[in-house]
Amino acid sequence: MVSVDAVLLDIDGVLTIGEEPVMGAVDAVRWLRDEGIPFRLVTNTTRRSRRSVAARLGGLGFAIPETWCFTPAMAAVSRLGEMDASACHLIATGDVHRDFEEAGIELADGEAPVVVVGDAGDRWTYDSMNNAFRLLVGGARLIALERDRCWRDAGGLALSAGPFVAALEYAAKTTAEVVGKPSPAFFRLALTDLGVPAGRAGMIGDDVETDIGGARSAGLVAVLVRTGKFRPETLAKAPVAPDRVIDSIADLPALLERGV
């Protein structure tokens, strides 16, 4: 048994499914705040800016400050800075572009040193794929905001960015750098903000690969929930086992009270 000083929470499939909160999730988050247990949200969503992530959660009853929300777009901005790249070609949807623009990154339609790919939904067309492919063949680097195989919206399982990233890698004979989960650097962004070392933090997620595998690689205690995209068969086949499995986020207070 270990105790943790802080937790990182996934959003889709853990706090929410589609546009509904998971049963007991609002109370569990309120409990964390009441108990003074520090937490941050680490989401692989690439359809919303940080501001929109917080606003959506607020509308569903979760009172969570914007600055507690960590998105792959923020990790990409940080990585572009390290690469000295002031422009990129972004393929994403929603208002995720805002996180780049506010950081002073130029979003280029044409030539750019880096192609950044997220979950672009209906923006994926032959032309958008082919445009990205041509930039990559011309020497641009490929950053994947995430490469999840799928996620679960209100209608069921849905394709995430991963299948499209894989197609671009195959076509351009390149390898994407993933900046969202399971990248250890992404977990570190949130942990640094918390001021808590990885070994003293828990990660709560519904994806055995990005949440559980990623958290374990980064040194966190990994807790899997049986909601969202959870399937017994994916857990059975998971390359990395979670430290704990709970029915849902509603069971988190009991788990933390008795020690993870």
Ligand SMILES: [Mg+2]
């Ligand atoms: Mg999830």
